[in-house]
Amino acid sequence: MARIEVNLELNRVEGDLTIGVTLEDGVVVDARTVGSLYRGFEQILVGRTPRDAMVITPRVCGICGTAHLYAAVLALEQIWRLPVPANATRIRNLCLMAEGIQNDLRQTFLFFTPDFCHPRYSGHPLFERLMAAFEPFKGELHRETLTMTRRVLEIVAHFGGQWPHSSYMLPGGVVTPPDARRLLACRAVLDELREWYERRILGAPLEEWLALASATELFAWLERPGPAAGALGLMCAFTRSLEMHRLGAGTPHMISFGAWCDPQRWGPPYDAHLAPGGFYDGDSGQVSPLDQGLINEHVRYSWFKPYTGGRHPYQGETIPDFQPGTDRYTWAKAPRYGDRVVQTGPLAELYIAGDPLIRDLHAAEGGSAWLRQFARVRRAAVQLVRARDMLDELAAHLDEPHFLAPAAEAEIDGQGCGLVMAARGALGHWVELKDGVVERYQIVTPTAWNASPRDSAGEMGHWERSLIGLRVEDPDDPVEVGHLIRSHDPCLVCTVHFLESGRRLRLAP
Amino acid sequence: MATLFWLQTGACGGDSLAILSAESPSVEQLFSSHGVELLWHPSLSHHAMRHHDELIERIVSGRQSLDILCVEGSIVTAPRGTGLYDSYQGRAKMEIARELAVRAGVVVAMGTCAAFGGVHAATPNPGDCIGLQFDRAQPGGLFAPDWRSQRGLPVINVAGCPAHPHAMTQTLAWLAAGLPLKLDELNRPLTHFSTVVHQGCTRNEYHEYDIEDHQPGGRACLFFNLGCQGPLTRAVCNSDLWNGVSSKTRAGVPCFGCTSPDFPRDNDLFRTEKIGEVPLRLPLGVERPRYMAYKNLARAAAPQRVRDKEMEP
Numbered sequence: 001m002a003r004i005e006v007n008l009e010l011n012r013v014e015g016d017l018t019i020g021v022t023l024e025d026g027v028v029v030d031a032r033t034v035g036s037l038y039r040g041f042e043q044i045l046v047g048r049t050p051r052d053a054m055v056i057t058p059r060v061c062g063i064c065g066t067a068h069l070y071a072a073v074l075a076l077e078q079i080w081r082l083p084v085p086a087n088a089t090r091i092r093n094l095c096l097m098a099e100g101i102q103n104d105l106r107q108t109f110l111f112f113t114p115d116f117c118h119p120r121y122s123g124h125p126l127f128e129r130l131m132a133a134f135e136p137f138k139g140e141l142h143r144e145t146l147t148m149t150r151r152v153l154e155i156v157a158h159f160g161g162q163w164p165h166s167s168y169m170l171p172g173g174v175v176t177p178p179d180a181r182r183l184l185a186c187r188a189v190l191d192e193l194r195e196w197y198e199r200r201i202l203g204a205p206l207e208e209w210l211a212l213a214s215a216t217e218l219f220a221w222l223e224r225p226g227p228a229a230g231a232l233g234l235m236c237a238f239t240r241s242l243e244m245h246r247l248g249a250g251t252p253h254m255i256s257f258g259a260w261c262d263p264q265r266w267g268p269p270y271d272a273h274l275a276p277g278g279f280y281d282g283d284s285g286q287v288s289p290l291d292q293g294l295i296n297e298h299v300r301y302s303w304f305k306p307y308t309g310g311r312h313p314y315q316g317e318t319i320p321d322f323q324p325g326t327d328r329y330t331w332a333k334a335p336r337y338g339d340r341v342v343q344t345g346p347l348a349e350l351y352i353a354g355d356p357l358i359r360d361l362h363a364a365e366g367g368s369a370w371l372r373q374f375a376r377v378r379r380a381a382v383q384l385v386r387a388r389d390m391l392d393e394l395a396a397h398l399d400e401p402h403f404l405a406p407a408a409e410a411e412i413d414g415q416g417c418g419l420v421m422a423a424r425g426a427l428g429h430w431v432e433l434k435d436g437v438v439e440r441y442q443i444v445t446p447t448a449w450n451a452s453p454r455d456s457a458g459e460m461g462h463w464e465r466s467l468i469g470l471r472v473e474d475p476d477d478p479v480e481v482g483h484l485i486r487s488h489d490p491c492l493v494c495t496v497h498f499l500e501s502g503r504r505l506r507l508a509p
Numbered sequence: 510m511a512t513l514f515w516l517q518t519g520a521c522g523g524d525s526l527a528i529l530s531a532e533s534p535s536v537e538q539l540f541s542s543h544g545v546e547l548l549w550h551p552s553l554s555h556h557a558m559r560h561h562d563e564l565i566e567r568i569v570s571g572r573q574s575l576d577i578l579c580v581e582g583s584i585v586t587a588p589r590g591t592g593l594y595d596s597y598q599g600r601a602k603m604e605i606a607r608e609l610a611v612r613a614g615v616v617v618a619m620g621t622c623a624a625f626g627g628v629h630a631a632t633p634n635p636g637d638c639i640g641l642q643f644d645r646a647q648p649g650g651l652f653a654p655d656w657r658s659q660r661g662l663p664v665i666n667v668a669g670c671p672a673h674p675h676a677m678t679q680t681l682a683w684l685a686a687g688l689p690l691k692l693d694e695l696n697r698p699l700t701h702f703s704t705v706v707h708q709g710c711t712r713n714e715y716h717e718y719d720i721e722d723h724q725p726g727g728r729a730c731l732f733f734n735l736g737c738q739g740p741l742t743r744a745v746c747n748s749d750l751w752n753g754v755s756s757k758t759r760a761g762v763p764c765f766g767c768t769s770p771d772f773p774r775d776n777d778l779f780r781t782e783k784i785g786e787v788p789l790r791l792p793l794g795v796e797r798p799r800y801m802a803y804k805n806l807a808r809a810a811a812p813q814r815v816r817d818k819e820m821e822p
Contacts (some may be wrong), residue, residue: 003637007564009557009559009561009598010558011551011552011561012551012552012554013554018598036596036597037519037584037585037586037596037602038594038595038631038635038636039519039583039629039635039638040587040598040635040636043633043635044628044629044631044632044633044635047632049776049777049778049779049780051777051779052777053780054779055765055773055778056516056628056631056773057671058623059521059523059628060521061521061522061523062520062521062523062524062525062526062527062671063526065521065523093735105530110552111552114555114556117555136553136554137537137540137541137554145538146529146535146537148676149529150530150532150535152528153752154752154753154754155754157750157751157752157753157754157760158754158755159760160757160759160760160763161742161751161755161757161758161759161760161762162746162749162755162756162757163530163753164523164526164527164671165523165670165762165767166757166762167757167762168757168760168761168762169559170725170726170779172725172726173726174726175725175726175760175761176760177726177759177761185754205815224796238784273817283661294582304760320587320588320594320635322588322593322594324593331594335642344661347714365702369812370704389683402726403724403725403726404634405724405725407725409614448763476557476559477557477559478557479557486818
């Protein structure tokens with residue numbers, strides 16, 4: 001039996017990534033995701049004025065700064081028990097959806113599908129079509145995605161001034177009111193995007209695709225000439241020919257914090273969402289309401305000052321303790337829900353919110369790399385529809401306030417959390433204020449859940465587990481690992497204390 | 510063709526994503542019509558990482574020419590000057606940046622992190638972050654102040670958090686054409702740093718008549734109470750709009766001075782520090798006594814429609 005340990009490097013993951021894997025006869029039997037950049041955002045926030053988090057935290061991540069801004073503002077509003085005007089929530093949602101559409105399209109067509117153009121597939125019957133669609137800077141979809149994602153971000157700029165890295169959500173609302181000019185400009189963007197999505201990605205009307213409710217309906221629909229010629233059809237045909245619908249399930253448990261605050265119902269206890277969140281227990285098959293009190297982070301295999309077991313983020317600490325050459329191997333912490341290893345992302349979001357097609361596909365085939373990627377493309381459509389709803393609601397309520405300035409005495413000390421669904425999944429900011437400044441700030445990002453290392457009990461993280469059993473043909477060019485890891489939409493820069501590439505620490509076999 | 514290698518150090522990826530919003534020229538046009546040959550970009554390249562490693566080896570050994578090195582992200586030097594808080598294959602990124610830079614025709618710091626240290630260098634600077642040739646406003650970072658690249662230039666600082674998309678693509682197009690660039694005292698290209706953010710702000714009439722907002726969410730000027738750094742920050746945000754449509758100050762977000770070496774300031778970012786009634790930091794080059802006299806007159810002259818904040822920014 002040939003047993004080798006290799007470091008597999010990956011690009012196109014928002015930061016570089018190294019995964020240490022052990023292969024036996026070409027099959028992954030052990031895996032460790034290594035994060036080797038430490039930036040210390042949580043320390044930078046300590047001692048600062050609370051509102052400064054609206055400037056500092058978007059800069060955790062270049063691709064999902066709107067989500068960080070949203071989480072940061074919700075945390076302060078919870079502490080100060082502020083009412084949030086419905087129009088402010090609508091504008092926040094609209095911008096988060098625009099950022100989400102940007103992410104879902106870029107992840108799919110700039111990061112995931114370029115792998116289909118690998119020389120290894122040159123003999124595949126679909127190869128010519130794959131190249132014509134997906135080849136970087138040449139393929140039609142790659143080029144059009146650059147154009148369309150540029151366009152959709154205009155929506156964020158209309159309300160936030162710029163994307164990325166603005167600070168237009170503040171405790172009490174947003175800084176810009178809706179008006180006819182902005183709403184119509186955003187509408188034009190959405191209309192253009194929808195037309196493109198229908199023509200190029202679906203090959204069918206959006207409503208028809210969103211109405212598909214079962215695996216049987218989907219597979220019949222994919223056979224029809226329009227959808228078969230679309231980018232989604234091509235992606236499905238190719239990835240399924242590689243058996244990606246049988247690979248990379250990872251942990252069976254999923255978490256969603258709930259997508260988009262409900263503008264009409266948002267207020268204490270701050271848990272009303274347009275798409276409800278929760279925890280899906282992969283063993284029982286049941287979805288239960290989210291209990292954020294069950295979230296805890298372990299550092300047993302991380303380069304932080306050790307503590308025993310897991311700690312809730314309100315008790316969390318982030319004290320670097322860089323110890324290369326030990327069995328600790330990453331700057332990522334290991335978040336757990338109770339003692340469960342969970343995954344998060346569009347699959348979790350849509351499943352938990354009850355999307356019938358996603359639920360039926362999951363029931364029929366289980367979780368997989370294909371289903372994660374498929375869910376991401378579907379979520380782009382959900383966001384297109386929801387974003388239009390936000391515009392229509394804003395138009396119907398133009399005269400309502402967009403900002404209610406908090407009274408000075410409202411800005412009390414205390415604890416609060418802001419939980420949102422970022423493009424990559426569940427994102428939480430847990431904040432403690434004392435003497436009017438930040439006493440503690442803990443961030444748990446979606447990639448922290450997905451790319452987590454082992455916990456105190458030695459349980460692997462989701463990605464690590466998703467790789468076990470995968471056959472790798474050429475460790476120097478691990479294209480299979482690329483497909484699988486990129487299907488998780490990894491954001492290495494987004495792990496806060498976990499960034500970019502590192503080296504696997506060799507363990508005695 | 511001008512070869513380009515893009516290295517990410519301690520970064521959020523924001524400059525890489527911002528540059529995708531550039532339109533004149535776009536990133537695609539840099540490659541198709543401005544003679545830029547992309548050797549590597551961590552998010553856009555589709556070759557296996559083996560190719561990346563070989564490229565670095567060939568550049569360092571002189572077998573591959575490197576015309577433009579772009580660095581995005583702070584230079585992380587912790588712990589204890591080793592740089593290992595940010596590593597690649599066990600080597601400090603800081604060292605990789607250094608050995609690529611000495612081979613490069615020009616080195617461009619893309620964003621405030623690579624230029625000056627940036628947000629990661631904010632107090633207490635947990636990663637001991639610095640810029641390529643500055644440590645905040647202090648000359649000297651990873652490289653000494655007198656360091657020059659192969660073309661005889663200091664590190665060119667396309668500052669901003671993120672850098673303005675066109676500040677990035679236009680600087681690259683100019684450099685790829687081999688044209689000379691004039692730099693300011695912080696080594697930022699004068700073409701994109703000879704304008705203050707205040708120029709072109711649609712709240713200017715409010716500033717002119719000293720009609721100020723005391724809370725966010727309004728229509729008036731953000732300079733006197735809400736921390737806006739627009740009148741003292743050099744950047745093209747209001748003369749070349751973001752994403753083609755707006756800017757932070759137009760939308761009602763104060764300018765945080767993100768192209769400046771001291772970004773982010775230590776004090777409250779949404780409050781203007783004042784001495785008496787007058788901001789501590791005045792618009793670039795303005796004298797305090799004259800400013801007070803001017804503002805008092807201006808306020809007295811303000812038309813009612815401006816006093817009543819009827820004008821949409």
